[in-house]
Amino acid sequence: MQFEDHPHRRFNQLTGEWVLVSPHRTKRPWQGQQEQPDRATLPAYDKQCYLCPGNGRAGGAVNPDYADTFVFTNDFAALLPEGAEQPPATDNHSLLVAEPETGVCRVICYSPRHDLTLARLGAAQAAKVVDLWCEESVSLGSRADIGYVQIFENRGQAMGCSNPHPHGQIWATRSVPMIPAAEDRRQHAHRAEKGTCLLCDYLSLELARGERIVFENDSFAALVPFWAVWPFETMILPKAHLADVAAMDPAQRRDLADAMVRLNIRYDNLFETSFPYSMGIHQAPSDGADHPHWHFHLHYYPPLLRSRTVRKFMVGYEMMAMPQRDLTAEAAAARLREQPEVHYMDLPDAGENA
Ligand SMILES: O=C1CCN([C@@H]2O[C@H](COP(=O)(O)O)[C@@H](O)[C@H]2O)C(=O)N1
Ligand SMILES: [Zn+2]
Numbered sequence: 446m447q448f449e450d451h452p453h454r455r456f457n458q459l460t461g462e463w464v465l466v467s468p469h470r471t472k473r474p475w476q477g478q479q480e481q482p483d484r485a486t487l488p489a490y491d492k493q494c495y496l497c498p499g500n501g502r503a504g505g506a507v508n509p510d511y512a513d514t515f516v517f518t519n520d521f522a523a524l525l526p527e528g529a530e531q532p533p534a535t536d537n538h539s540l541l542v543a544e545p546e547t548g549v550c551r552v553i554c555y556s557p558r559h560d561l562t563l564a565r566l567g568a569a570q571a572a573k574v575v576d577l578w579c580e581e582s583v584s585l586g587s588r589a590d591i592g593y594v595q596i597f598e599n600r601g602q603a604m605g606c607s608n609p610h611p612h613g614q615i616w617a618t619r620s621v622p623m624i625p626a627a628e629d630r631r632q633h634a635h636r637a638e639k640g641t642c643l644l645c646d647y648l649s650l651e652l653a654r655g656e657r658i659v660f661e662n663d664s665f666a667a668l669v670p671f672w673a674v675w676p677f678e679t680m681i682l683p684k685a686h687l688a689d690v691a692a693m694d695p696a697q698r699r700d701l702a703d704a705m706v707r708l709n710i711r712y713d714n715l716f717e718t719s720f721p722y723s724m725g726i727h728q729a730p731s732d733g734a735d736h737p738h739w740h741f742h743l744h745y746y747p748p749l750l751r752s753r754t755v756r757k758f759m760v761g762y763e764m765m766a767m768p769q770r771d772l773t774a775e776a777a778a779a780r781l782r783e784q785p786e787v788h789y790m791d792l793p794d795a796g797e798n799a
Pocket of ligand 1: 495504518605
């Protein structure tokens with residue numbers, strides 16, 4: 446019996462946390478999908494949609510008749526650029542610590558099409574989203590009051606996404622949020638100890654091993670990390686040592702767009718449904734300092750476990766003790782590797798029972 450066949454825990458080099466893995470519980474044969482493919486379609490334009498071109502938004506603003514990407518400041522932003530100079534009243538007790546937080550929240554529409562997610566927008570349109578992420582990251586990051594730019598996307602109702610229109614968000618904050626701060630410390634410690642980049646070392650190991658690689662192109666690799674928590678969690682990593690998205694050259698930006706589209710197609714094909722996830726980009730803080738230990742990367746955290754309707758919940762033991770999974774990272778990577786890169790809705794027989 447291999448070590449991997451027994452319950453064991455794996456160390457996340459990026460965060461310094463552990464995940465419990467119980468592979469023996471997946472000995473039962475894979476319960477393939479029981480449901481029919483999800484062939485529901487949306488209109489290309491929805492006059493009720495607050496993200497569609499030309500429509501009014503809840504706050505009263507009206508969207509331009511945009512033909513490509515479109516970005517606006519969130520009408521209900523969780524952060525404001527100007528904040529109280531003083532921390533909230535905490536009757537000065539040392540156990541009650543609070544401090545002001547300020548920032549800017551932006552909403553990015555990937556395309557005027559209400560119905561096409563990244564998986565079906567194609568790499569050319571996805572490249573325009575990457576370009577806009579880079580522009581926003583530079584303009585927000587260059588502000589004296591912004592220390593970190595968090596690019597992310599909630600996809601699907603399962604992830605609380607309020608609108609199917611393909612879109613993402615950027616929250617830029619004065620301080621570096623907890624998770625990027627933890628990854629910053631781990632990458633810094635690795636470089637201080639070994640003189641090398643943690644993710645350069647990790648990616649070359651994974652490319653040599655192959656068992657957790659999903660696919661690669663010239664500039665990026667998509668993989669299920671050895672320490673994955675969510676069943677089909679993946680990362681997209683640049684092969685070059687790039688600290689943030691602005692460091693990409695045009696070819697690398699196009700390759701990132703290619704990698705995101707290919708991963709999205711594989712995800713949607715897994716259970717023949719629009720695969721929900723939260724995606725985020727971790728990159729170097731934007732404080733203007735040099736961050737040689739930083740290697741930017743994308744995380745995908747998808748909740749689905751066995752089918753369109755069977756999802757993983759992080760509750761109970763996972764809230765009180767630590768994350769736990771049955772499906773191993775290697776098995777998840779194999780399932781994603783075997784997915785075709787033509788979207789199930791674009792397959793020839795898609796029209797028959799549409
Ligand atoms: O008219 C609107 C409605 C939604 N929004 C904003 O769009 C954002 C979309 O959120 P989701 O990505 O979670 O669906 C959400 O943060 C919400 O505040 C506007 O800025 N204007
Ligand atoms: Zn729309």
